[in-house]
Amino acid sequence: MKLYKIKKSKIDNKGRGLYASCDIKKGTKIINYIGKIITNREVDESNKFDNKKRIYLFTLNKKYTLDGDFPWNIAGLVNHSCDNNCDYNGKGLKVWISAKRDIKMGEEFTCDYGFGFDRDYKQFPCKCGSKNCCGYIVREESRWRISKKFAMSNKKFNR
Numbered sequence: 001m002k003l004y005k006i007k008k009s010k011i012d013n014k015g016r017g018l019y020a021s022c023d024i025k026k027g028t029k030i031i032n033y034i035g036k037i038i039t040n041r042e043v044d045e046s047n048k049f050d051n052k053k054r055i056y057l058f059t060l061n062k063k064y065t066l067d068g069d070f071p072w073n074i075a076g077l078v079n080h081s082c083d084n085n086c087d088y089n090g091k092g093l094k095v096w097i098s099a100k101r102d103i104k105m106g107e108e109f110t111c112d113y114g115f116g117f118d119r120d121y122k123q124f125p126c127k128c129g130s131k132n133c134c135g136y137i138v139r140e141e142s143r144w145r146i147s148k149k150f151a152m153s154n155k156k157f158n159r
């Protein structure tokens with residue numbers, strides 16, 4: 001059974017997202033993130049991968065990157081949220097999305113896109129609408145650079 005449904009989403013500009021089709025327990029694998037395996041050198045040399053496309057790239061190891069920018073990669077529809085309920089996981093050359101906490105039927109699946117904080121961060125405004133939204137798509141560990149109020153929540157990483 002598929003654990004997701006494709007529906008309209010307010011988060012993404014393209015207007016779609018993936019939603020839970022049933023209640024899902026923490027740790028459940030939801031969907032594989034599929035694409036083409038390319039070399040890191042191809043990423044550096046191709047102008048297909050400008051900043052706007054990096055959203056779909058996963059560095060797998062020193063040599064290879066997974067390019068998920070294909071219409072058949074349904075997992076590419078999962079949107080970023082500052083309060084994400086899913087995470088990307090990977091092993092070898094495989095990447096998938098799994099539940100970071102229990103998720104209720106009808107909730108939208110969201111991940112942390114993991115963008116670093118750099119001078120281009122304003123290119124990617126975040127519309128996730130969560131209470132702790134920092135306004136831009138920047139990974140959790142770097143959000144304190146945008147606003148000091150996120151410095152406090154950083155503490156939970158020192159488990």
Ligand SMILES: [Zn+2]
Binds near residue numbers: 126
């Ligand atoms: Zn946000």
